[in-house]
Amino acid sequence: SQKIEQNSEALNIQEGKTATLTCNYTNYSPAYLQWYRQDPGRGPVFLLLIRENEKEKRKERLKVTFDTTLKQSLFHITASQPADSATYLCALDPRSQKVTFGTGTKLQVIP
Amino acid sequence: DTGVSQDPRHKITKRGQNVTFRCDPISEHNRLYWYRQTLGQGPEFLTYFQNEAQLEKSRLLSDRFSAERPKGSFSTLEIQRTEQGDSAMYLCASSLADRAKGYTFGSGTRLTVV
Numbered sequence: 001s002q003k004i005e006q007n008s009e010a011l012n013i014q015e016g017k018t019a020t021l022t023c024n025y026t027n028y029s030p031a032y033l034q035w036y037r038q039d040p041g042r043g044p045v046f047l048l049l050i051r052e053n054e055k056e057k058r059k060e061r062l063k064v065t066f067d068t069t070l071k072q073s074l075f076h077i078t079a080s081q082p083a084d085s086a087t088y089l090c091a092l093d094p095r096s097q098k099v100t101f102g103t104g105t106k107l108q109v110i111p
Numbered sequence: 112d113t114g115v116s117q118d119p120r121h122k123i124t125k126r127g128q129n130v131t132f133r134c135d136p137i138s139e140h141n142r143l144y145w146y147r148q149t150l151g152q153g154p155e156f157l158t159y160f161q162n163e164a165q166l167e168k169s170r171l172l173s174d175r176f177s178a179e180r181p182k183g184s185f186s187t188l189e190i191q192r193t194e195q196g197d198s199a200m201y202l203c204a205s206s207l208a209d210r211a212k213g214y215t216f217g218s219g220t221r222l223t224v225v
Contacts, residue, residue, distance in 0.1 A: 004153075034213050043115075043202050043216030044154065089153050093210060098167055101146075101153030 002027045004102035006090060012108045013080055021075040021105045023090030028100075032093040033066050033073050037086045038104065044089055048075075080109045115217035117203050123223045124193055131189045132220045136205030143186050144214065145178055146202040154202055160186060193224045 005024045013019050023033070031052050036044035050057045050066045050073070057064045063076040077084050087104040094100075116135040124130050136143050141162050146154035157176070159167045162183035175193075180186040190197055200221050204214040 032210050036213070041218075041221075043204070043219050044214075046213030046215065049211055049213055091153075098156050098159060099144075099214065100156065103151065103153045 002100070004028070004090065004092060004100060006088075006102040007105045008103060010106040010108055012110060015080060015082060015109055015111050017080055019077040019080045019084070019107055019109070021088050021090075021107065023073040023075070023102055025071050025092055028071070028092050028094055030092040031095040033064075034091040034093060034099065035062075035064055035073075035075050036089040036091060036101075038089055039086050044101075047088075077107075080107075082109045082111050085109050115203055115205055115215050117201075117217035117220050119220055120218065121221045121223075123225060126193060126195060126224055128193055129189065129191045130193060130222065131187055132201055132203075132222075134186045134188070134203030134217060135184075136186070136203070137215055138184075140205035140207055140215070141183065142206045142208070143180055144204045144206070145186070145188050146204065148200045148202055148219070149198075157188070157201075190222075193222075195224045198222055198224045 003026045034049045035047045038044040048064050050064050061078045065074045085108050087106045089101050089104040091099045091101045118133045143160045145157040148154045156169050158178045160180040163180050175191045178188045200219040202219045204216040206214045
């Protein structure tokens with residue numbers, strides 16, 4: 001069956017360090033992979049999209065990699081700040097109109 | 112444009128009652144989605160509209176759930192005969208055909224069935 005796995009345990013890192021979040025998937029062939037940020041009680045906010053033929057995408061302090069052979073995406077936040085503390089969701093878009101979300105990883109940046 | 116609006120933000124209802132939620136998408140977005148999210152889980156797809164046509168509906172959506180998007184503008188999601196298991200955050204999102212900008216979500220409607 002189709003499965004998207006994100007670290008279910010919270011990730012705690014020191015301010016200024018690079019946070020790396022992982023998204024693994026099975027039985028999918030996504031055309032796109034998206035990353036969202038979600039704060040408590042709010043809807044997800046779109047951050048980045050990477051296409052299946054792209055290896056890496058950057059936006060300011062964010063970097064996303066996409067390895068369709070390993071079926072994995074890594075999401076990096078460099079020079080992390082306490083304001084980056086949130087839950088980060090990866091979402092797979094397999095060319096259909098239905099984007100499927102992972103369960104998210106909670107990131108806590110400690111001052 | 113102020114983004115995707117959802118109303119109400121919170122709804123408490125008694126088991127067995129019907130509830131209706133409204134979503135106003137970004138005006139130039141022709142695609143509208145409904146998702147449901149429970150604590151500690153990611154958003155779960157419910158249904159999708161392109162303009163006024165409902166093009167996909169999750170098999171998880173029971174017959175008690177119905178969604179409409181008259182005239183391709185705002186959308187409503189109705190749950191009939193609510194059950195405690197329906198308690199969740201109901202999220203609406205809209206998008207353009209171009210995937211590059213992802214989905215824009217509303218703040219959601221939190222439903223509590225007592």
